[in-house]
Amino acid sequence: MKIGLEIHVQLPTKSKMFCSCPTTGTETVNTHICPGCLGLPGSRPSLNKKALELGLTIAKKLKCTIPETTWFSRKTYFYPDLCKHFQITQHDTPIGFDGVFYLGKKPIRIARVLLEEDPGKIKRVGNGSSLIDYNRSGIPLTEIVTEPDLSSPSEAREFLSELLTEIKSTIGLTDSGERNIRCDCNISVGSERCEVKNVTGLKNVETCLKYEAVRQTKLIKSGGKIERETRHFDEAKRVTTSARKKEFEADYGYIGEPDLGIYHVANMAKSIELCESPLIMIDRFQKEYGIDEKIAKQIVNTSIELAKLFEKIAKITDVDTAQTWIMGTISANWKSFEKNFEKYDDIVTIISKFYKGDTTDTQCNLELKTLMTGVSAEKAASISADLDTIINKIIEDNPSFLIDYRRNEKAFNWIVGIIMKQTRGKYSSENIISAAKKLIEERL
């Protein structure tokens, strides 16, 4: 089985690709529009440099060859959401080609990476009528095209998932909205392939490929012949249906976009520095520090900054100490700390004091909490004292609890629930759990 994907990812720019309209979502339809992204007569495109930069970053990340120069093309077809009836895209000179992405040890070849504009959105309102929202018209997209190197629907999904994690961290795409990922899936079990257009989201990609694999296999077994064609995926029914035969495929009549110039991208690409990707970092953590894959993943996926802190602490103390504190107190208070990056080195100092034996486990813990939450040591102590009082009261108010708990430890979850309800988020669940455990154990 051979599977190749064409993946469309929205690039996180502030303004659209060829005009200055904002890209941020808006509830109101047709508000983020101008003569440019409406394609009104006399309007002209003007390239958003940031989109080019992000596209090049992705191309570089995927180890593509970057050409000396690149330009845009017009892809002409008639559809109501495409206001100029040609899409500005890349045809002869994609910003990157002949790249590769490693899925574990397996190389998946990347045929090309290109930039293009998104059309508007069609909303069907029944009665055979549709409305069009042009807010999306002109949003920058990058299209990543793989060679048919994927060999199963599940592998395709895994590939997509890892690729997206990498790309998101590379270009700083924070929005995890899977719906923003659109895929054209090419699959063949025999000699001829079919293309399923515009599949949204990882799960749908896998479902649609599975369906196609079964459909094509059955068809061949029953003596039928796969015809080259474009198909649609019906999300509700989870099936693909024929859209048009390939031999009638539209001829897009590409010509160069005369309103935009030629861009010298080789030097621009050289000046782009790639940060270490999460996948590589996870891999390196395992090799360099000998830590568990699961733990490495947890640290890196929480935050790249947390991973960097881990490295700093490990350098000054040892891996075990770093792992204990990073996975324990530091992770627990990471959310409230995340905005205080200037206090980074203080954490390292606190832990090194403990490592040298200058402070005890408890002191170190308290100091870290104080630093990270910004609450003073006394207050932290008094807050925890308050918490102890509340927990004791709840235990005493519910005499049957200790009996239940002795019979079944799951009763613990029940009491934690009550404490959380009463304290209304004043304490972190970690603190509640550890305090409750301590107090209950004392009473047993």
Next chain:
Amino acid sequence: MNVNNITTINTTYRMFSAFTDKIESDAKFTFSVSDNLTSKSFETSAGSKILEGYRPPFDSTTIRRMKDVGGFLMGKTNMDEFGFGTFSVNSAFGIPRNPFDIERSCGGPSGGSACAAAVFDHVSLGTSIMCPASFCGVYGLSPSYGRVSRYGLIDCGNSFDRIGILSFKASALREYLPIIVGKDVHDPTSMIQPDLKLGGKKMCAVAVPKQIIDNKKVSKGVIESFNRSIESLKSIGIDVEYVDIPTLEYSVSVYSIIATSEASTDLARYCGMRCGPQDGDYTLKFDDYFTSFRSQYFGDEAKKRILLGTLIRMAGYVDKYYNKALRVRESIIADYKRQFERFDAIITPTMPFISPKFDDVSKMSTLDSYKSEFLTATPIVTGMPHLSVTCGYSEGMPIGLMFTSDHWNENVLVDMAERWDCSFDVKHAEVNA
């Protein structure tokens, strides 16, 4: 010219598709533009029914720049639909008539602008202005491609289109050119231009392509005038030399192939949605709606160019025609560039004949009409600046002489127009109103 007569004058000459006679009192000057420049104050249709009633939400950069210095936009001038034509007869809103003989064409596509420049004492802006300048006996300056922002210019052929100046007065070129040139972030192709510097270098030596003179396509009257102007140029101290530029003869083909390819994509947006009339049958499927709408509202010449341009872009033809034309275009540019190592300008007649009578225009084949642009096609294809001046009269009709200079060298042309004006007696058309 008394502006109170505009309505009467326009009834005779039909230069305007839309105009106003309520001139603002604080206006420093009035001007007109061809109807392919978008304007907030007038509907903009580019001579096409498919844009009838369209009121743009923005002024083109050129109009804005003219208004910024106190100009008052008096009217939009009739033109060939989207700029497709040589005689302004492909206009949906009236065919402009030549001020020297109303039975004859003003030339095209910006015929209305040349007519307005000849009849009113004002400057008119338009695209592809050489033929109209020649036929209406006015000065016409088309700056280098990329010199004047095309933001707000409705496309005819994106890689050729240029906005130029038409005026009866040679001095208007020096006056208005600096206003309309300059970088504009809304048009990336305008962003690489060097600053415009008027003055300095003067024209000393010009080249005449032998191919033009040997060509039987140029009428006798035009050749005689052209030869006399060579003598006039020599008399004011300019060296004239005959040179061989063999690639010249491919310009019309290159232009037709690339321009129709570009136009066929530009015109794709007109479909009865978003702008222009929207009175089609909404019960049709969208592609049937588009087809019926486009069949109804595009003129014949626009349809012809869409078909030709679309065919050229199709697989199997794109390399044979479009990509080849791009390469030939480079050769033509290189051939012209080589001449500018020794000469300041290349001169030819502007058009091979004087303005034809409308009767004769209707008898011309499409191919003959395309071919009649074989002299103006080269500067258009090369993107080089060019100037048309009146160099003689035949049967009472003006004849144009065209100078083409190297990219960005508008200064020698502006200077030449003024020198020519001093030594040649340019006639005003007698206006009947």
